[in-house]
Amino acid sequence: MMSELDRTEHEDERIVRALEEDIIFGRLAPGTRLTEDSLLSRFPVTRHFVRQALVQLEQMGVVVRERNKGATVRSLTADEVRQIYAVRELVQRQAALLIPLPARQSLIDELLAIHKEHGEHIESGYLRGVHETNDRFHLTLFGACGNKYLVQTIELYMRFSLPVRANSMSDRSALDIAHSQHALMIEMLKGRDNWVLAQLCVDHLQPSKKRYIELVET
Known part of the structure; x- marks a missing residue:
């Protein structure tokens, strides 16, 4: 049986992988906002899982998170x-x-x-x-x-x-x-x-x- 920790890691990985693919393959354009509410409507998980996924995507360099602005797909000048x-x-x-x-x-x-x-x-x-x-x-x-x-x-x-x-x-x-x-x-x-x-x-x-x-x- 999957433990709570394993389930958490699995859900985080699933969300990160899906969003990473959307970004890498152009389904989410640079500068696109990633709101927690829109992600919650897409993925049947808690807000905690969504926030953890955004942290991982930021660490990967594909998402930028700013205070009071939320997360956006990373764009470069x-x-x-x-x-x-x-x-x-x-x-x-x-x-x-x-x-x-x-x-x-x-x-x-x-x-x-x-x-x-x-x-x-x-x-x-x-x-x-x-x-x-x-x-x-x-x-x-x-x-x-x-x-x-x-x-x-x-x-x-x-x-x-x-x-x-x-x-x-x-x-x-x-x-x-x-x-x-x-x-x-x-x-x-x-x-x-x-x-x-x-x-x-x-x-x-x-x-x-x-x-x-x-x-x-x-």
């Missing part, structure tokens, strides 16, 4: 995007430079398996799978740098940039380009040139950044 991506470029370049090359075969095999799954999700149109395998690919890749604090920073700024990355999820050509760049990263791991790998990791960030900035500046 063009300047905020440039600043976030300046940090992403720095930390991802540094992580790539620290990966021992040629990489061990076990890492290459693991990335190939994730890459295959990522491609299958693109083909089937399963966007949650695309999102999750994309993040797993990058965290596995950069995890090879051997600096857990650097990887934690990368993961944090991946969360900060989620509105930017989510904007490209519905663009099949953008997904195909990202997928092909993942394949190139794996090939670079077989060589000895960390600088080429690092530049590829930085170039990989540019299309979604450019697309989002163009959207908010028009």
Whole structure:
């Protein structure tokens, strides 16, 4: 039988997962207000569960909560995007430079398996799978740098940039380009040139950044 604590965690997770999907896949646009009453009408839970879910979403970086204003889907200005991506470029370049090359075969095999799954999700149109395998690919890749604090920073700024990355999820050509760049990263791991790998990791960030900035500046 499910304990009260387990039930609480299950309900929180269900709400967070549903709202995260709505945000990632564009069903809730940046700036959309998330009132407790509207969420209570959608989910048959107590106000406590809704508030806990909003706290988790804020920690993930996809929701902003302000006193006397409530919660809104996180939106970013063009300047905020440039600043976030300046940090992403720095930390991802540094992580790539620290990966021992040629990489061990076990890492290459693991990335190939994730890459295959990522491609299958693109083909089937399963966007949650695309999102999750994309993040797993990058965290596995950069995890090879051997600096857990650097990887934690990368993961944090991946969360900060989620509105930017989510904007490209519905663009099949953008997904195909990202997928092909993942394949190139794996090939670079077989060589000895960390600088080429690092530049590829930085170039990989540019299309979604450019697309989002163009959207908010028009």
